[in-house]
Amino acid sequence: MSRRKICVVTGARSEYGLLRWLMHEIQNDPGLILQVVATGMHLSPEFGLTYNVIENDGFTISAKVEMLLSSDSPVGMAKSIGLGILGFTDALERLKPDILVVLGDRYEILAAAQAAMALHIPVAHIHGGEITEGAIDDCIRHAVTKMSHIHFVANEIYRKRVVQLGEQPQKVFNFGAIGLDNIKKLNLLGKEEFEQSIGFTMGSLNFLVTYHPVTLQLTDPQQPVSALLEALDSFPQAKVIFTKPNSDAVGRTISRMIDQYVAERPERTAAFISLGQLMYLSAIRHVDVVIGNSSSGLIEVPAFKKPTVNIGDRQKGRLKASSVIDCPENKEDIILAINKALSQDFRQNLKHTISPYGEGDTSSRIVKVLKNIDLSSILTKRFYDYENYERE
Numbered sequence: 300m301s302r303r304k305i306c307v308v309t310g311a312r313s314e315y316g317l318l319r320w321l322m323h324e325i326q327n328d329p330g331l332i333l334q335v336v337a338t339g340m341h342l343s344p345e346f347g348l349t350y351n352v353i354e355n356d357g358f359t360i361s362a363k364v365e366m367l368l369s370s371d372s373p374v375g376m377a378k379s380i381g382l383g384i385l386g387f388t389d390a391l392e393r394l395k396p397d398i399l400v401v402l403g404d405r406y407e408i409l410a411a412a413q414a415a416m417a418l419h420i421p422v423a424h425i426h427g428g429e430i431t432e433g434a435i436d437d438c439i440r441h442a443v444t445k446m447s448h449i450h451f452v453a454n455e456i457y458r459k460r461v462v463q464l465g466e467q468p469q470k471v472f473n474f475g476a477i478g479l480d481n482i483k484k485l486n487l488l489g490k491e492e493f494e495q496s497i498g499f500t501m502g503s504l505n506f507l508v509t510y511h512p513v514t515l516q517l518t519d520p521q522q523p524v525s526a527l528l529e530a531l532d533s534f535p536q537a538k539v540i541f542t543k544p545n546s547d548a549v550g551r552t553i554s555r556m557i558d559q560y561v562a563e564r565p566e567r568t569a570a571f572i573s574l575g576q577l578m579y580l581s582a583i584r585h586v587d588v589v590i591g592n593s594s595s596g597l598i599e600v601p602a603f604k605k606p607t608v609n610i611g612d613r614q615k616g617r618l619k620a621s622s623v624i625d626c627p628e629n630k631e632d633i634i635l636a637i638n639k640a641l642s643q644d645f646r647q648n649l650k651h652t653i654s655p656y657g658e659g660d661t662s663s664r665i666v667k668v669l670k671n672i673d674l675s676s677i678l679t680k681r682f683y684d685y686e687n688y689e690r691e
Contacts, residue, residue, distance in 0.1 A: 304332045305669055306361070306396035306420075308387075310339030310407035311545060312349040313595075316576030317425075318402055320480045321662040322358060330670055334394050338364040338383065339407040340545065345369075347572050362390035366410065371551040376406055383410025391418050398423050398669055401443065402477070404436035405545075412446040421677050423449040423669060425477055428457030428464075430616025431594075433513045437616075448677045451477075451665050453598070453656045454618055465682040474664045475657020476598045481576050483659040488581040496578060499569040502538040504641075506531065507582050509542045509591040512549045513613045520549050523611060523628035524556050527590075530633035531560075540582055541570040588640045590633075597623055601654045606640035608633065618655040621648065 305325050309315040326333040337353060337360050340346035353360060364386035368375045391414055399415045401408045402425040415422050424447035431437045444450065444464055452458045453476040461471045494500055510527060512520060531539055541557050544550040561568045574582060580599065583589060589600045589607045592614060596607035601620035611628040626636035639645055
């Protein structure tokens with residue numbers, strides 16, 4: 300029996316950090332062949348050429364798909380998707396995988412899924428069924444769901460939503476969030492080792508801040524980012540670690556504002572293009588509050604029983620643990636939310652936090668499905684009416 304070829308697409312270091320253990324599981328399975336396609340920010344000097352991280356972890360990159368234009372405008376994003384479809388078509392035609400694995404909702408993934416659809420390659424999609432009303436990712440995620448044939452979701456509510464989109468229930472698997480595998484499997488750094496690794500000394504109060512573009516808002520991001528930075532100045536005793544935004548539209552504007560803020564406050568702030576999963580999760584472990592609008596504040600941070608201040612609408616619609624505090628994008632509300640996160644009553648209740656995204660061990664369960672699922676007629680998708688699901 301021939302070994303099944305599983306092709307994993309990754310476009311950013313943060314996403315690769317979620318996929319890493321899954322890739323290890325595939326690579327170590329004698330019945331499977333791992334193929335890796337690196338694209339997007341991995342291939343950009345501006346974002347650190349992080350394809351090197353993949354290779355240093357012992358993986359062979361099967362193809363590199365250049366698609367990221369040196370632009371952070373909506374037009375640049377649209378053109379990048381077009382370039383991606385061309386590149387993925389060539390790569391996938393050469394590799395001829397049995398299954399293409401994609402995660403999430405970024406535009407690189409949309410390009411990969413479209414190419415696979417045209418080439419009759421089954422697609423397995425991780426983290427479908429979620430809602431983020433403030434980002435273009437919402438549209439991309441649901442579009443990729445309809446182009447996919449196997450679905451791995453992070454919660455039963457998300458499973459029902461994928462079925463509601465017409466996907467067959469027996470092809471939708473709720474194994475929890477794949478990112479929680481890292482918390483179980485990585486040996487996180489102690490405080491001193493973490494400080495030495497990033498070249499930054501923490502204090503008695505520490506914040507971890509990540510603010511990404513809100514891609515459905517066409518307004519200038521300077522106002523909400525300024526509000527966030529001014530709010531941080533209301534806590535002059537706090538040390539602040541920034542991780543920079545991704546390559547979405549207006550991301551460079553946000554990065555420049557962060558760089559200027561850090562340059563003016565070098566004694567208590569530091570900014571990084573990407574910490575990677577080990578450093579990032581170690582940072583969560585040692586800070587007091589995680590602030591911003593990243594999905595990690597909703598998925599990984601509650602597993603540490605740490606508070607998240609979730610700013611604005613970027614994550615609106617996602618399931619949230621009791622440790623997440625939502626607030627509008629203005630200075631006063633951000634300050635109030637941070638004070639709430641630091642309050643004794645709120646911190647006392649953190650120990651009761653229950654994550655809605657499972658408890659880990661997701662990668663091994665996904666691999667079992669990828670290895671054993673019948674592919675003989677998987678490309679023929681029959682729309683499943685949700686009314687039948689309700690009756691069943």
